[in-house]
Amino acid sequence: MTIEAPQSSRFIDDFKAELKPRLREFRNSLGLIRENWTAMMGIVMVLFIVLMALFAPFLAPPQTAGDPMQIPADLSLPKPPFQEGLPLLGTGGNGIDIYYGVVWGARTTVVTSLYVVLTAALIGLVLGGLAGFYGGKIDEIIMRFTDIFLSMPALILAMAIASILTKNLENMMFALIIVWWPSYARLIRGQVLSVRENTYVEASRAIGCKRNRILFKHIIPNSISPLIVSITLDLGAVALVSASLSYIGFGVGPGYAEWGRMISDGQRWFLSTITYNGVSYTPWWALVFPGLALLIFTMGCSLIGDGLRDILDPRSRRG
Amino acid sequence: MRLSRYIIRRLLLVIPVLLGVSIFIFTLTRLTGDPVAAYVNEKMTFAQIEQVREQYHLNDPLPQQYLYWLQGIIQGDWGWSKTAAMPVLDAIQYYFPATFELAVISILIAVIVGIALGTRSAIHKNKPFDHATRVVSLIGVSIPVFWLGLLLLQFFYFELNLFPVKGRVSDSFIIARTLPAGPTGFYTIDSLLAGNFALFGDVLWHLALPAITLSFGSIAVILRMQRNSMLEVLSLDYIKTARAKGLDESTVINKHARRNALIPTTTVVGLSFGALLGGAVLTESIFSWPGLGRWSAASITRMDSASILGFCLIVAFIYVMVNLIVDILYAYLDPRVRLG
Numbered sequence: 001m002t003i004e005a006p007q008s009s010r011f012i013d014d015f016k017a018e019l020k021p022r023l024r025e026f027r028n029s030l031g032l033i034r035e036n037w038t039a040m041m042g043i044v045m046v047l048f049i050v051l052m053a054l055f056a057p058f059l060a061p062p063q064t065a066g067d068p069m070q071i072p073a074d075l076s077l078p079k080p081p082f083q084e085g086l087p088l089l090g091t092g093g094n095g096i097d098i099y100y101g102v103v104w105g106a107r108t109t110v111v112t113s114l115y116v117v118l119t120a121a122l123i124g125l126v127l128g129g130l131a132g133f134y135g136g137k138i139d140e141i142i143m144r145f146t147d148i149f150l151s152m153p154a155l156i157l158a159m160a161i162a163s164i165l166t167k168n169l170e171n172m173m174f175a176l177i178i179v180w181w182p183s184y185a186r187l188i189r190g191q192v193l194s195v196r197e198n199t200y201v202e203a204s205r206a207i208g209c210k211r212n213r214i215l216f217k218h219i220i221p222n223s224i225s226p227l228i229v230s231i232t233l234d235l236g237a238v239a240l241v242s243a244s245l246s247y248i249g250f251g252v253g254p255g256y257a258e259w260g261r262m263i264s265d266g267q268r269w270f271l272s273t274i275t276y277n278g279v280s281y282t283p284w285w286a287l288v289f290p291g292l293a294l295l296i297f298t299m300g301c302s303l304i305g306d307g308l309r310d311i312l313d314p315r316s317r318r319g
Numbered sequence: 320m321r322l323s324r325y326i327i328r329r330l331l332l333v334i335p336v337l338l339g340v341s342i343f344i345f346t347l348t349r350l351t352g353d354p355v356a357a358y359v360n361e362k363m364t365f366a367q368i369e370q371v372r373e374q375y376h377l378n379d380p381l382p383q384q385y386l387y388w389l390q391g392i393i394q395g396d397w398g399w400s401k402t403a404a405m406p407v408l409d410a411i412q413y414y415f416p417a418t419f420e421l422a423v424i425s426i427l428i429a430v431i432v433g434i435a436l437g438t439r440s441a442i443h444k445n446k447p448f449d450h451a452t453r454v455v456s457l458i459g460v461s462i463p464v465f466w467l468g469l470l471l472l473q474f475f476y477f478e479l480n481l482f483p484v485k486g487r488v489s490d491s492f493i494i495a496r497t498l499p500a501g502p503t504g505f506y507t508i509d510s511l512l513a514g515n516f517a518l519f520g521d522v523l524w525h526l527a528l529p530a531i532t533l534s535f536g537s538i539a540v541i542l543r544m545q546r547n548s549m550l551e552v553l554s555l556d557y558i559k560t561a562r563a564k565g566l567d568e569s570t571v572i573n574k575h576a577r578r579n580a581l582i583p584t585t586t587v588v589g590l591s592f593g594a595l596l597g598g599a600v601l602t603e604s605i606f607s608w609p610g611l612g613r614w615s616a617a618s619i620t621r622m623d624s625a626s627i628l629g630f631c632l633i634v635a636f637i638y639v640m641v642n643l644i645v646d647i648l649y650a651y652l653d654p655r656v657r658l659g
Contacts, residue, residue, distance in 0.1 A: 148339035152635045155597035160631040163624045249619045291466035298461035
């Protein structure tokens with residue numbers, strides 16, 4: 001007599017077995033990305049920011065104990081960049097060290113975007129999968145929910161949710177997750193509906209496969225590649241919206257290493273003139289450098305996303 | 320299906336969405352704390368507060384509270400805006416024309432520039448012009464709106480002193496009391512109607528930077544869509560036929576190809592209008608534009624959630640309506656849609 005494995009673990013094993021060839025396909029596709037020079041450029045840009053985030057403690061070691069995300073400030077007037085004996089990228093309002101802020105701000109942006117997008121994608125995967133696969137009332141309810149959330153522009157919906165919460169980074173991420181899951185639910189549902197119509201799904205139904213088995217063995221694995229494209233593009237979009245929210249005053253407080261916040265802090269000085277060593281400057285650096293870092297990240301994500309879309313769609317590749 | 324029946328069906332579908340949005344916003348208002356706080360002051364006794372509670376039906380079950388709240392919304396009671404020091408609905412009416420004028424001008428710029436560039440880059444596929452527009456659209460979708468606005472302001476106002484720094488008109492017009500009281504609330508149209516060309520020029524001068532900032536992202540989206548749909552149309556048989564029968568290229572492009580390529584582009588115009596309303600919050604704050612966006616951004620620093628939620632409600636309403644109009648327009652332009 002054999003002992004049968006519990007149902008749930010069998011589904012997981014099935015799922016893993018089905019995922020393997022697709023991951024191999026994905027690796028092959030990644031090989032193709034090397035020929036796509038714009039996507040390669042995107043990878044370099046995103047890698048630059050990610051490495052900065054990872055190695056922040058080495059690139060800009062915190063001088064004092066306490067929260068390393070608070071930018072060190074000498075409470076003086078802004079000073080220009082690239083000067084002897086001064087922080088590399090100069091100092092901004094309250095004398096905050098711009099270089100330190102840009103480096104540690106990479107951490108905030110990368111962590112926020114990854115956290116928001118992956119959580120939203122997971123919620124969307126589950127709810128969209130349920131809606132598409134079971135149809136009927138569940139589908140109706142979930143889709144009407146997404147209708148409501150998608151009928152407001154992303155930034156404004158996030159503002160509405162954040163407005164009733166305490167202003168901090170966690171609540172901002174929470175608001176962004178609520179904003180982002182519906183588009184994933186829609187995407188997955190559409191994908192499930194189209195995969196479900198394939199003859200191989202009909203065949204496995206005909207030989208008596210259980211519904212859960214079909215869901216994990218056929219439908220979810222075949223919905224992965226549009227999800228990957230969407231996640232890549234959204235990493236940049238979330239970085240943009242979260243910086244916008246910080247800029248208008250949600251999220252983190254002043255002096256925190258977050259690029260949107262640094263731009264809004266730097267804004268106070270950028271239409272004035274300061275003098276350093278007898279030379280007059282307009283403190284452009286306090287907002288140009290954080291903005292540039294943000295632009296590199298968002299642009300990189302959108303280049304990779306576009307490249308992946310071309311590569312992962314086999315019709316456009318082999319056609 | 321006839322077009323009129325399609326319109327009626329789409330109108331009916333909007334109702335549940337708007338009700339859903341209102342339930343969502345209502346839930347948020349009830350999560351901000353005790354709603355009675357909006358009506359009481361520190362001099363009131365507990366009995367008086369209880370009376371207020373009774374008066375505004377705040378002791379009723381939530382579904383009933385929602386109905387009373389919805390009734391209030393329909394009758395114009397949107398709460399009190401601390402930021403504007405007036406009722407929320409009055410504030411919206413007061414700030415709306417400035418935002419709407421900015422949004423309309425921006426979307427016009429985006430549509431004209433986006434379609435022109437998109438069409439041309441499809442014709443010159445993989446030529447230098449196409450590559451250049453691709454860079455423009457890439458920057459357009461990735462650049463932070465507020466950063467772009469600040470850079471433009473620093474360069475054109477502070478360095479070159481070419482454009483003004485804030486507001487819809489110069490102070491001299493406000494002091495001289497020559498502002499149009501006109502029928503539309505659009506300074507551009509009202510000043511023309513009043514025959515005041517100096518004012519009209521001044522209004523355009525003030526509009527330039529905010530409108531360019533706001534339209535940049537939409538240009539990118541519209542440009543991409545127009546390029547793709549133009550490429551698709553150009554590969555169709557009827558274009559080959561048109562060329563084969565000896566029509567000159569400009570007729571083929573302008574009369575045959577572009578018209579049909581415009582149809583899918585209309586849908587992204589509706590969608591980018593939403594992004595534009597979001598961008599207005601940032602752009603208006605930077606250029607001190609006296610509109611809804613700046614008002615709502617100011618409400619954030621004052622923790623004035625009644626104003627923010629009122630703003631969200633009106634934006635959701637506008638967004639749903641704009642997309643409804645776009646859908647109807649789409650069905651009108653492309654009869655195949657109605658059959659589905």
